[in-house]
Amino acid sequence: MATTIQSQPILSALPPASGRAGFGGTLASEFTKIRSVRSTYWTLLVLLVVSVGIGAAITAGTAASWPHMSPSDRATFDPTQASVAGLFYLGQLVIVVFGAMTLTAEYSTGMIRTSLTAMPRRIVVYAAKATIFAVVALVVTFVAAFISFFLGQLLLASTHDTATLSQPNVLRAVVGSALYVTLCGLFAFAIGAILRHTAGTITTVIGLLFVIPILVHLLPQSWYQDVTRWLPDAAGRALSVTVGPPPAHLFSAWNQFAVFAVYTAVLLVVGAVLFLKRDA
Amino acid sequence: MIEVRGLVKQYGAKIAVNDLSFDVEPGHVTGFLGPNGAGKTTTMRLILGLDYPNAGTAIIHGKQYAGLAYPMREVGALIDAKAVHGGRSAYNHLLCLAQTNNLPKRRVGEVLELVGLTDVARKRTRGFSLGMAQRLGIAGTLLGDPAVLMFDEPVNGLDPEGILWIRNLMKGLAAEGRTVFVSSHLMSEMENTADHLIVIGRGSLLADCTMEEFIARSSGQTVRVRTPQPDLLAKAVSEAIPDATTAGAATTAKPTATTESDGSLTVHGLTAAQVGDLAFDHGVRLHELTVVRASLEAAFMELTADSVEYRAGEGPAEQPFPVSEGAI
Numbered sequence: 001m002a003t004t005i006q007s008q009p010i011l012s013a014l015p016p017a018s019g020r021a022g023f024g025g026t027l028a029s030e031f032t033k034i035r036s037v038r039s040t041y042w043t044l045l046v047l048l049v050v051s052v053g054i055g056a057a058i059t060a061g062t063a064a065s066w067p068h069m070s071p072s073d074r075a076t077f078d079p080t081q082a083s084v085a086g087l088f089y090l091g092q093l094v095i096v097v098f099g100a101m102t103l104t105a106e107y108s109t110g111m112i113r114t115s116l117t118a119m120p121r122r123i124v125v126y127a128a129k130a131t132i133f134a135v136v137a138l139v140v141t142f143v144a145a146f147i148s149f150f151l152g153q154l155l156l157a158s159t160h161d162t163a164t165l166s167q168p169n170v171l172r173a174v175v176g177s178a179l180y181v182t183l184c185g186l187f188a189f190a191i192g193a194i195l196r197h198t199a200g201t202i203t204t205v206i207g208l209l210f211v212i213p214i215l216v217h218l219l220p221q222s223w224y225q226d227v228t229r230w231l232p233d234a235a236g237r238a239l240s241v242t243v244g245p246p247p248a249h250l251f252s253a254w255n256q257f258a259v260f261a262v263y264t265a266v267l268l269v270v271g272a273v274l275f276l277k278r279d280a
Numbered sequence: 281m282i283e284v285r286g287l288v289k290q291y292g293a294k295i296a297v298n299d300l301s302f303d304v305e306p307g308h309v310t311g312f313l314g315p316n317g318a319g320k321t322t323t324m325r326l327i328l329g330l331d332y333p334n335a336g337t338a339i340i341h342g343k344q345y346a347g348l349a350y351p352m353r354e355v356g357a358l359i360d361a362k363a364v365h366g367g368r369s370a371y372n373h374l375l376c377l378a379q380t381n382n383l384p385k386r387r388v389g390e391v392l393e394l395v396g397l398t399d400v401a402r403k404r405t406r407g408f409s410l411g412m413a414q415r416l417g418i419a420g421t422l423l424g425d426p427a428v429l430m431f432d433e434p435v436n437g438l439d440p441e442g443i444l445w446i447r448n449l450m451k452g453l454a455a456e457g458r459t460v461f462v463s464s465h466l467m468s469e470m471e472n473t474a475d476h477l478i479v480i481g482r483g484s485l486l487a488d489c490t491m492e493e494f495i496a497r498s499s500g501q502t503v504r505v506r507t508p509q510p511d512l513l514a515k516a517v518s519e520a521i522p523d524a525t526t527a528g529a530a531t532t533a534k535p536t537a538t539t540e541s542d543g544s545l546t547v548h549g550l551t552a553a554q555v556g557d558l559a560f561d562h563g564v565r566l567h568e569l570t571v572v573r574a575s576l577e578a579a580f581m582e583l584t585a586d587s588v589e590y591r592a593g594e595g596p597a598e599q600p601f602p603v604s605e606g607a608i
Contacts, residue, residue: 011390014383014425020349021381029379036372037365110363113330114420117357119380120329120346279331 026119026128034132039101044140047094048147054086055148059155066159078243080163080170083152084177087144088236092184095137096209099185100192100201102133107196116280126275130189130268137185141178149174169242172253176239180257184209187232187264193271209233225249235260281306281459282327282428287336289322289483296322298483300336304461304476306427309454311474311491312463313580315588319483320463321359324432328357340428352381356421357430361413361437366406370397370416373405378423391419410437418446428459435469447473467580479580481587495576503547503555505537506568510545513537513555516562517547520554544568 034040059082066074106112119125153162163170187209192201213233216224228234229250237247238256250256282304289297297319304310314320325331327338329346338344341354348354364373374388392401395415400408405416414434421429431450435443450473454460464470470477470491477494479487487494495501507513514537535549547555552571559566 011394011422011425012386014353014387017350017353017382021351025382026380029376032372032376032379033365033368036369036376037367039367105365109365110360111365113325113359113363114377115380116330117328117359118352118377118420120348120351122346277332279325 021119021121023124023128026124027131029119030125030128030132034102034136040098040136043094043098044136047091047098047140048144050094051084051087051091051144052148052151054090055083055152056086056155058082058085059152063156063158066161074159074161076244077161078241079153079156079159079161080149080173080242081240083149083156083163084145084174084240087141087148087177087181088240091141091144092181092209092236093206095141095181095185096188096205097202099133099137099188100205101198102129102189103192104196104198104201108198113280122276123272126193126272130186133189134182134186137182138178141181142175145174145178145181163242167242169253173240173242176253176257177236180236180239180260183235183257183260183264187260187267190264190267190271193275194267229256230259232260232263281341282430282461283337283339284323284327285337285339287323287326287338288334289319289326289331290334296483297326297333300480300483300485302478302485302488304428304459304478306459307454307457308475309450309460309462309473310476310478311470312461312478312480313467313470313584314463314465314480314486315584316465318465318480318584318587320465320480321432322483323480324357324359324430324461324463327430328355328359330359350381350424352377352383352424352426354424354426355428355430356424356426358414358417358421358434359430359432361410361417361434364405364413364416367404369402369404370408370419371401373416374420374423377420381424383423387423391422394422395419411439411442414438414442414446418449426458429453429461431460431462433463433465435464443469467577471576479583481584484587486583486587494579495573497579502572503550503552504540504568504570504572505545505547505555505559505566506543507545507559507564507566509564510537510539510543512562513545513559513564514539516558516564517545517550517555520550520558546572 059079062077062082069077106115115125116122149163149165153164156162165171165174184205188201188205191204192198195201195204209232213228213231216227216231219227225248234250235257238250238253241247241253246252251259284303285301287297287300288295300319300323312320312323322331326333327340327345329344340348345351345355368376370392371388374391375385378385378388389398389401392398395418397412397415397419400412405413408416414437418431418434421431429450434446438446450460450462454475462470462474474491476490477487478485489497505513517535517537520535535547537545537547540546550558552569556566556569558564559569
């Protein structure tokens with residue numbers, strides 16, 4: 001009954017070590033982590049279904065009511081924006097949860113202590129985590145954006161008012177929606193690194209991306225015009241429009257995206273500094 | 281080899297680790313003992329760089345932990361067996377650890393076999409008992425074939441067979457020349473495992489000595505004597521000269537003999553041989569002469585009585601305990 005220890009016979013010898021443990025190994029490790037829990041697949045599946053589904057619902061609905069729409073409504077209808085709206089509004093929510101949990105789940109399970117014992121050079125762990133998340137998010141949001149777009153145009157075929165990628169701003173809107181949603185995820189990742197708490201992080205990010213823009217609308221008109229271009233979600237509003245004049249009071253699409261990118265970069269740096277300095 | 285020098289860690293106003301210095305040497309099992317809240321886990325976290333000390337250093341193989349080229353090849357550490365993502369399989373958990381240190385994949389299967397978890401390798405760890413989680417954690421420490429192993433309360437949650445298994449494992453690892461540093465709040469767990477003891481209380485070092493020294497120092501080592509002439513022997517004992525070299529440093533007080541309720545005498549401060557000689561010299565007939573070793577648990581309780589963080593009753597006792605010369 002007593003299991004005696006025969007440590008050597010079972011264990012094979014390790015190859016001699018050279019160099020030192022670094023980014024490559026930790027990147028592989030983080031990829032193993034992300035692909036080895038079911039929640040990843042559920043989250044990404046929900047993101048795809050919600051994004052494509054809502055986009056399809058909006059475009060199919062528009063196609064159905066097209067005969068009854070006024071000429072002015074038809075003129076301002078943006079077939080690209082409508083097709084990727086699901087990714088924009090709901091996909092964004094899903095990716096925020098996914099991004100937040102990339103780091104906060106390690107704190108809630110305690111896994112962070114095991115991770116940092118295996119790789120004590122913390123900046124390596126932080127960078128690898130952010131990189132793997134960004135790559136996975138980019139791939140999934142690009143897939144979601146293009147499926148949404150092509151399916152949406154298919155469903156709008158009867159209106160003869162469909163977009164193609166070669167039209168002005170259309171590719172920018174499709175690619176931009178994927179980039180914007182990925183950036184929302186990184187934004188949540190950074191806030192997760194700062195707060196280290198899942199619920200608090202999701203609440204904060206939703207506040208910053210969804211609630212603040214609504215509150216800003218309540219400001220006096222002149223204030224609103226000054227403030228709106230500095231909101232993080234303005235990037236999404238600027239990138240997704242392909243029909244008519246560019247949205248009022250905003251920077252050009254990519255400059256507006258740069259504003260959000262700078263916010264995210266600053267938060268990622270703050271998150272990294274705290275990740276390095278604090279007790280795990 | 282772990283070298284801890286002047287380690288201090290404060291959480292707010294509370295000093296968790298207070299100027300702690302000790303070495304953990306290779307080749308034997310070093311028990312790290314102290315009551316709950318004494319600072320054992322904090323000390324281990326400081327050694328691993330999970331927490332940052334307010335002062336002092338912890339050096340392993342001449343470097344701070346975070347500076348080791350391949351940390352898992354040099355140190356295998358298990359602080360909290362439940363610090364895993366419950367949704368991940370045992371295999372993938374170990375794989376993601378191995379990958380950080382570029383360790384070959386085959387090691388994962390091998391360590392799982394070593395700890396007896398091969399059958400549940402593909403199962404998610406959420407369903408694991410604490411004992412299985414401990415085995416998984418221990419498997420993780422062995423991935424890199426490290427020369428230094430650190431376990432924090434590894435027998436928690438293990439059944440008797442598991443406890444025996446881990447004792448043998450630790451002894452085996454030490455016998456291979458590795459440094460094995462294992463914490464516990466129970467002396468009884470260390471009694472049969474550790475060769476060396478580091479005892480702390482309230483973050484401060486109380487003792488750093490071999491197990492034999494610890495036993496010898498415990499003032500509870502006594503001799504039980506049965507004799508038809510107890511009064512004669514008691515008088516002889518009270519006049520005897522104590523022998524510090526054989527009775528231990530802590531028992532240099534004047535030898536005493538007390539009468540127990542069953543009529544036997546309990547002699548403090550003399551060895552069995554000395555009591556036998558005394559009896560012979562004074563012509564006292566002996567019916568029994570037995571060395572009664574106080575349990576290590578009792579010695580440990582006595583040592584840490586003043587430093588227990590959370591106690592049920594009242595009244596800390598006065599009990600300075602000498603720290604061995606080896607400690608800095």
